[in-house]
Amino acid sequence: MLKRLLIFVLLSVLSVSLMAASSGGKLLMAIETEPVGLDPTLVTAFASHRVLENIYDGLLKYDENMNLVPNLAASFEVVDPYTIIFTLRENVKFHNGEALSVEDVLFTFERIMNPDTKAPAATYYKEVESIVALEGKRIQFKLRIPMASSLIPNFAGVNSSILSKSFVESGANLQLTTNGTGPYYLSEFVAGNFITLTKNNDYFVKGLPYLDEIKMLVMPEEVTRVSALRNGDVDLAKISEPLSLRQLPSDRFKVYRTPVLSYYLLGINTTRGPLSNPDVRNALNYAINRDMIVKLVAFDEGTVTGPLNPELEFWAMNPSEFDEYTYNPAKAKSLLAAAGYPNGFEFEIVASQRYNFDKVAQVIQAQLAEVGVKAVINLVEWGIFISKWRESDFDSFISLNSGSIDPDIQFNRTFHTGGSTNVFLYSNQKVDELLDRGRSEADIHARRDIYNDLQKILVKESPIIFIYSPNTIFATNNSVEGFKSLANESLIFLRETWKK
Numbered sequence: 001m002l003k004r005l006l007i008f009v010l011l012s013v014l015s016v017s018l019m020a021a022s023s024g025g026k027l028l029m030a031i032e033t034e035p036v037g038l039d040p041t042l043v044t045a046f047a048s049h050r051v052l053e054n055i056y057d058g059l060l061k062y063d064e065n066m067n068l069v070p071n072l073a074a075s076f077e078v079v080d081p082y083t084i085i086f087t088l089r090e091n092v093k094f095h096n097g098e099a100l101s102v103e104d105v106l107f108t109f110e111r112i113m114n115p116d117t118k119a120p121a122a123t124y125y126k127e128v129e130s131i132v133a134l135e136g137k138r139i140q141f142k143l144r145i146p147m148a149s150s151l152i153p154n155f156a157g158v159n160s161s162i163l164s165k166s167f168v169e170s171g172a173n174l175q176l177t178t179n180g181t182g183p184y185y186l187s188e189f190v191a192g193n194f195i196t197l198t199k200n201n202d203y204f205v206k207g208l209p210y211l212d213e214i215k216m217l218v219m220p221e222e223v224t225r226v227s228a229l230r231n232g233d234v235d236l237a238k239i240s241e242p243l244s245l246r247q248l249p250s251d252r253f254k255v256y257r258t259p260v261l262s263y264y265l266l267g268i269n270t271t272r273g274p275l276s277n278p279d280v281r282n283a284l285n286y287a288i289n290r291d292m293i294v295k296l297v298a299f300d301e302g303t304v305t306g307p308l309n310p311e312l313e314f315w316a317m318n319p320s321e322f323d324e325y326t327y328n329p330a331k332a333k334s335l336l337a338a339a340g341y342p343n344g345f346e347f348e349i350v351a352s353q354r355y356n357f358d359k360v361a362q363v364i365q366a367q368l369a370e371v372g373v374k375a376v377i378n379l380v381e382w383g384i385f386i387s388k389w390r391e392s393d394f395d396s397f398i399s400l401n402s403g404s405i406d407p408d409i410q411f412n413r414t415f416h417t418g419g420s421t422n423v424f425l426y427s428n429q430k431v432d433e434l435l436d437r438g439r440s441e442a443d444i445h446a447r448r449d450i451y452n453d454l455q456k457i458l459v460k461e462s463p464i465i466f467i468y469s470p471n472t473i474f475a476t477n478n479s480v481e482g483f484k485s486l487a488n489e490s491l492i493f494l495r496e497t498w499k500k
């Protein structure tokens with residue numbers, strides 16, 4: 001009897017495993033925003049990254065616990081603080097059938113580091129002295145300063161995805177066409193309508209991906225996405241309005257919440273009128289009630305954040321440590337008067353209807369009015385918003401920046417003078433010095449002290465007014481299994497998602 005029971009249990013476990021691994025099928029997914037360009041070296045939009053991370057691969061990737069693990073690299077070694085060696089995985093093919101080579105890796109990073117490319121990730125690699133091929137499909141990165149540990153996480157980013165040298169040199173427009181090594185390839189993209197990703201049967205991870213196809217349907221309106229999920233028109237949907245969850249009964253739908261490292265911000269052009277004065281920007285801190293924004297916009301599905309997310313307990317200063325995070329309209333008025341604006345002033349906030357930017361802007365507009373500051377909201381379509389961001393064509397804007405597990409990655413390109421995403425035109429010699437020291441300091445506790453000093457300056461001078469980090473929310477019907485969203489908002493685990 002016991003023997004028969006054990007056999008039954010073993011067969012049951014085996015059948016579940018086989019069902020999960022061989023289910024295949026098609027996933028219909030409702031997304032809020034379509035990609036803005038497809039070149040992984042250049043794009044910064046979240047919407048592009050969520051697609052491209054399933055088409056391209058980096059040398060490294062994150063596991064579900066945000067640990068760095070090998071990807072296109074079979075292994076890697078930090079030989080010393082100046083030296084990183086990657087060993088490239090065997091038998092990897094690009095979607096066009098070409099084999100991945102060491103030359104492709106060298107070419108990718110040469111392209112990133114070429115100033116003419118204007119790659120967002122270039123800032124991360126500016127201290128790379130040389131990249132050379134060694135025997136046995138190994139690649140060595142030699143650094144000018146001892147920053148190997150802080151550089152490592154960059155190799156998992158979409159902006160460091162490995163490209164085919166021959167494909168790029170063929171003249172292909174990478175903003176319109178793709179050729180990666182990832183679990184899916186782009187089979188169709190109808191702008192404003194849908195993106196279809198099809199299974200890469202030559203993917204180097206055996207048995208993955210499980211799904212044969214993912215169709216991402218662009219549905220900017222929340223009500224449309226929720227209705228599509230309720231009606232069975234899609235299997236998975238991004239939820240931006242927490243109140244929408246009331247329409248998704250738990251017996252029919254699953255909800256996935258993930259606290260993320262990304263953060264909402266009021267970004268400021270530090271060269272424009274009154275906003276060029278750090279004391280004015282500091283005054284705005286006291287006029288903004290962050291807790292109220294979390295309540296009114298995110299319905300408490302978020303956490304007030306300083307320059308670093310409080311989840312990063314080792315690195316982050318808690319928002320309660322900053323006096324500027326105390327909602328104090330009287331002090332805001334006093335600081336404005338001292339700066340020469342006793343009657344306030346007027347400026348523009350550029351926003352889009354995507355990601356609730358417009359709602360955050362509206363709450364801030366009302367709060368600033370209480371201290372005599374008139375914020376005029378300029379609501380623009382998404383493409384124009386991206387263009388204004390790139391060209392620093394704004395007084396201020398509401399946006400959502402990606403966070404990171406390492407302070408150098410989060411801060412350097414954003415706040416260093418001339419940083420590749422320093423659209424705020426912010427320049428502070430002390431900040432530059434701290435960023436340079438933090439990048440090269442080998443002692444982790446000394447690095448923390450450096451970044452604590454940096455966080456204090458960033459809050460006081462406020463080229464960015466940090467607001468809150470949201471929870472990312474997805475909902476699926478009960479046929480979907482294995483779905484995960486990471487703290488960096490990555491959806492790379494779509495490769496391990498399946499349908500019953």
